[in-house]
Amino acid sequence: xxxxxxxxxxxxxxxxxxxIRETGxxxxxxxxxxxxxxxxxxxxxxxxxxxxMELFHQTLQTSAKKVALAVAIVAELIKxxxxxxxxxxxxxxxxxxxxxxxKRYLESIHRLHxxxxxxxxxxxxxxxxxALLYMLDKHPGAKIQFVDGWTGKGAITRVLQKAIxxxxxxxxxxxxxxxxxxxxxxxxxxxxxTREDFLIPSxxxxxxxxxxxxxTVHRQDLIGRTDFHxxxxxxxxxxxxxxxxxxxxxxxxxxxxxxxxxxxxxxHLIQDEEQWITWSGERDIQRIQQDYKINDINLIKPGVGETxxxxxxxxxxxxxxxxxxxxxxAHILLLAHDRGVPVEERSDLSxxxxxxxxxxxxxxx
Numbered sequence: 001x002x003x004x005x006x007x008x009x010x011x012x013x014x015x016x017x018x019x020i021r022e023t024g025x026x027x028x029x030x031x032x033x034x035x036x037x038x039x040x041x042x043x044x045x046x047x048x049x050x051x052x053m054e055l056f057h058q059t060l061q062t063s064a065k066k067v068a069l070a071v072a073i074v075a076e077l078i079k080x081x082x083x084x085x086x087x088x089x090x091x092x093x094x095x096x097x098x099x100x101x102x103k104r105y106l107e108s109i110h111r112l113h114x115x116x117x118x119x120x121x122x123x124x125x126x127x128x129x130x131a132l133l134y135m136l137d138k139h140p141g142a143k144i145q146f147v148d149g150w151t152g153k154g155a156i157t158r159v160l161q162k163a164i165x166x167x168x169x170x171x172x173x174x175x176x177x178x179x180x181x182x183x184x185x186x187x188x189x190x191x192x193x194t195r196e197d198f199l200i201p202s203x204x205x206x207x208x209x210x211x212x213x214x215x216t217v218h219r220q221d222l223i224g225r226t227d228f229h230x231x232x233x234x235x236x237x238x239x240x241x242x243x244x245x246x247x248x249x250x251x252x253x254x255x256x257x258x259x260x261x262x263x264x265x266x267x268h269l270i271q272d273e274e275q276w277i278t279w280s281g282e283r284d285i286q287r288i289q290q291d292y293k294i295n296d297i298n299l300i301k302p303g304v305g306e307t308x309x310x311x312x313x314x315x316x317x318x319x320x321x322x323x324x325x326x327x328x329x330a331h332i333l334l335l336a337h338d339r340g341v342p343v344e345e346r347s348d349l350s351x352x353x354x355x356x357x358x359x360x361x362x363x364x365x
Contacts, residue, residue, distance in 0.1 A: 001233045002118075002211035003241050008100045011118045011213060012131040013092065016222055016230035029315040033296075033360040039122045040219040042232065043313040045206050049338070052204075055331050056242070060201040060249055063328075067200055068253035070182040070193025071098065072261030073268070074147075075105040077191045078180055079112070080265060082143045087135055088116040091156065091179075092231065093210040094149035094305065097202045097247055098182055102147060104251045109258045115139060120216035120229035123155055126163040128216075128229045136173065146179045149200055152306040153285045154188035155298075185303050185351050186281030197352040199328040202246055203305035206312060207234045211243045284350050288320070292356065299357040304328060310355030311335040317358035318342045322349040329353055 001011040022044040023031070032038050048056070078086060090099025096118045106112040115138070119131035135144060146160060157179050164177035182200055184192035202209045214232035217223070223230050285300050294300060299317075301310045308331065310316050319336050321329055324345050332353055336343050346354075 001231070002096075002213050003238065003243050004096075004100060004211045004247075005244075008103065008247070009090070009096060009116050009118050009211070011092070011096075011211070011231070012128065012134055012228050013118070013120060013213070013216065013231040014223065014228045015233055016217060017232050019222055020217060020219075020230075020232070026315060028313075029357070030360055037124060037218075039125060039217055039229075042214055042217060045214075045234065045237075046312045048205065048208075052331065052334055052338075055334060056201060056204045059199060059204065059331065060246060063199065063201060064250050065253050065257065066198065067182065068101075068250045069257045069261060071101040071250065072105055072109075072254060072257050073193040073264050074098075074180050074182060074191060075102045075109075076261050076265035077268060078102065078145050079106065079110060080269060081191070082145050084112055085142045086114055087139050087142045087144050088114055088147055089131075089135060089144050090116065090118045090147040091121050091160075092118045092216050093207070093213055094202070095147045096210050096213070097243065098149050098200075099147045100247050101250055102180075104247070105254050108251070108254050115142075118211075118213075120218070120231070121156060121159060121163065122216060122218055122229070123159050125218055126159065126166070129167055130226060130228050132167060132175070134228075144175055146177075148179055148181050149202065150181050150183040150303060150305045151179075151186035151188050151192075151281070152301055152303045153282045153297075154186045154279060157186075157188045183303075183305075187276070187278045188281065190276040192276075197303050197328075197350075199304045199331065203308045204331050205242070208237055208241050209243050209246050212237055212241055281350060285354075288354060288356075294356065294359065296359070299359060301355040301357065302351040303354070304332070304352050307332055307353045307355035308335070310357060311339060311341065314355075315358045316341045317356045318344060320344050320346045320349060320354040320356070322347060322352055326352055 023041045103116040120128040161177045180191035182193045185197035212234045217230040
């Protein structure tokens with residue numbers, strides 16, 4: 001599965017092409033907010049406009065070195081804390097290109113050939129335990145490092161911690177539950193490349209920057225007891241795929257940034273790990289929830305990556321931005337304009353931006 005070279009990643013996912021139909025955005029939003037689980041359906045993939053794709057390519061060129069340095073720092077932290085006998089488990093799908101970049105950095109700079117798998121984790125359902133069992137069987141004695149693109153308010157971090165705790169208790173294993181990300185504006189992990197809430201270009205798009213793989217699905221009529229979680233493989237989008245372009249563009253900067261990354265890694269490791277994790281982003285979101293009288297905190301999606309997702313596959317109510325001239329938010333303004341979503345400036349945001357999903361039945365809030 002997927003449009004990446006086989007050596008970059010193995011998707012531990014069940015292909016469900018022909019078994020599930022995508023649901024329109026409005027219908028899907030209503031289903032989610034009336035109790036249906038988001039993992040039991042797929043959104044219709046957003047087909048980017050020419051203007052939007054031009055913005056993606058422009059952003060990729062201008063931010064490639066910044067992303068590459070964040071990748072390099074995280075890769076150095078993984079090597080320093082996990083050693084050489086490590087397996088990368090990226091969380092599909094935003095984590096997949098990041099896992100590939102970390103793998104390529106370790107190969108290019110340290111001559112380490114690290115196995116890399118992309119696996120599913122779902123809020124409200126947990127991690128794909130069959131995928132964990134597969135990796136443990138294939139790589140006995142190796143340490144598993146979970147990888148994602150960024151943090152929002154930390155929901156997936158908490159899901160991962162709970163899921164790994166349960167898995168270890170059931171099977172007597174000793175998996176670490178720590179998550180490594182490029183950007184941690186939520187202040188909820190200790191392995192990160194930056195705390196800055198900036199645009200990682202892969203957040204701009206859906207499957208066409210993630211190996212043509214859909215978001216993951218878990219529905220009982222589709223996924224058996226011994227199956228991996230499911231996903232679609234959009235082969236029909238191959239001509240529009242920029243997955244490998246994204247990875248190649250960033251990876252070419254690794255050698256020039258390796259020394260800087262090693263220095264920053266050393267400085268990072270001097271700090272007590274517990275000092276890094278404050279969950280300050282979560283507290284900011286609770287304040288927004290109170291200010292806007294939003295009942296369900298899951299309707300608030302902070303950070304550039306999560307706000308982009310709201311605009312691409314949810315029904316947004318409004319977008320909050322720390323400042324209108326933020327250079328990392330041009331694509332947010334373009335998408336908001338395209339969908340007719342109001343944008344408000346809020347200077348007290350610790351994140352660059354925040355997307356708020358429209359509560360069902362409250363269209364005129």
